[in-house]
Amino acid sequence: MTATDEMESAEPDRTRKGGAARAVAAAHEPAGGLDMGALPGLVGYALRRAQVAVFTDFNASLAELDLRPAQFSVLLLVRHNPGRKQSDLAEALGIQRPNFATMMDELDRRGLTRRTTSRTDRRSYVIQLTAAGERRLDEALALVAEHEARIRRDVDPAEVDRLVDVLGRIHRAASGR
Amino acid sequence: MTATDEMESAEPDRTRKGGAARAVAAAHEPAGGLDMGALPGLVGYALRRAQVAVFTDFNASLAELDLRPAQFSVLLLVRHNPGRKQSDLAEALGIQRPNFATMMDELDRRGLTRRTTSRTDRRSYVIQLTAAGERRLDEALALVAEHEARIRRDVDPAEVDRLVDVLGRIHRAASGR
DNA sequence: TATTGTTATACTCTATAACTATA
């Protein structure tokens, strides 16, 4: 049976192959004596719990640099793609243009990035890291490396490979592609 | 080498075993021609992208019932644990007590749950599903089953098992346990 | 007309302090 059948009080669909059901059962952590039902086996629930915990650790790790996950991702993306315009960076990160403008305001204000008007299209900005931004990113990368090592502590590297691969496929499936 | 080394422009550490590096490379989706660097290989980034996409699909799936993920999880938890007090439910779901009170206000207002003062402790409420809440949850479970099937579309059931297991271990590692 | 970046705004989720009523 499928894991989703676990949630149904009605008759499950037995035409699909099983496996997930065992994971659901295995994932049943009492959680303070409460019956979590099928929740731990729902991909979205497991994803959300892990993601919140990982971001909490990330935020604690980079608090001393005052960098949030999205800000770190911007700095890294700008290093790998210097001279790009805002829209391209925002789209690559899945951040709405208005929200990205606000982010860039702050990174600029803090002297980590620099916006210069493009000479080929005066509507758009060319984004670059300042020297301070480069240094900040280097410091961040060291802390992120520690953070990654910490959250991967109990997971075999080959399993992390599979995790990233499966997350990519789920992302595409959920995005309808 | 470690996956975190991938983020460094400097020479990677070849003393550690590989695997993650391949996943990083494989996950390098051009994303509109931009070089995403090590981002796709960072567990937090892959987690976040997948989680956002999955929740977006979940919200679209349950929009007709006007149920958000957290509200659905409350209804399911109450069905499996009727007669529990708010604090227990909130803690099991990792929701702050003040925010949970607001959630319960709305579920009550909509006639899906009922709070009755405990006869053994007049400070606390006993939470139960109303008949309407039971029906709404049944409808939700059917839609969530479709949602789950959709996001698992391209993933082998055995891989979902491993996914849920690995997410649990990452959750514990990130939570420092 | 379309695009780039911006402003304004709003809604959700999350987090904390402080209050009340009970224990």
Place this chain on the structure above:
DNA sequence: TATAGTTATAGAGTATAACAATA
């Protein structure tokens, strides 16, 4: 004193509409 639930509030993150400047 401590606990259950609440109120108020504030901060992120995310979403859309509308605008000015430029193409």
